[in-house]
Amino acid sequence: GAGVSQSPSNKVTEKGKDVELRCDPISGHTALYWYRQSLGQGLEFLIYFQGNSAPDKSGLPSDRFSAERTGGSVSTLTIQRTQQEDSAVYLCASSLNPGRNSPLHFGNGTRLTVT
């Protein structure tokens, strides 16, 4: 269908609470990526999925962060015990395959604010 869909678009949460962010990739895209964009910073890589497995999770900043992907489609990024430094825009991207000829298609992101 349309592009990459992320929900919610905005999330405000209190410090210490857990949050779940959702990503619906483009149908048929096997590769899925999570990035984080903080104010004044570039895009920080978090984790990459190929199908349901995550061969590269080197960017997850701490063990409070986890992600899963089911059915080779939807992915959720979970942040436990949120901290103020977790405030950022979380971007999801998908590509047809992880090869170099498949550009990334980004969603609009989830803006997370931890108060």
Add this chain to the structure above:
Amino acid sequence: AQSVSQHNHHVILSEAASLELGCNYSYGGTVNLFWYVQYPGQHLQLLLKYFSGDPLVKGIKGFEAEFIKSKFSFNLRKPSVQWSDTAEYFCAVNVMDTGRRALTFGSGTRLQVQP
């Protein structure tokens, strides 16, 4: 680990001025290079890409970029900017030798074109 530097954080130009945004990367091996653009309120989208061959690549909307291997650079250019080019521009690199699939992004350059 590879890194991408965009030295111009905020550029202000008048319409019809020429544009050049700098991008340097740190890895000396085989790389794929990209420029992504984020228009206000929209998601990131691919502007152009370099994989191999002619080091001067042309993208959408009159943009082009030149890969200079000896300088580890991939600068973005446009001869004459328009107000509609106001956006944030991100350079990204994928290092082919490592097998890592995720792109490494620069911190972005915010371009403001004044009418």
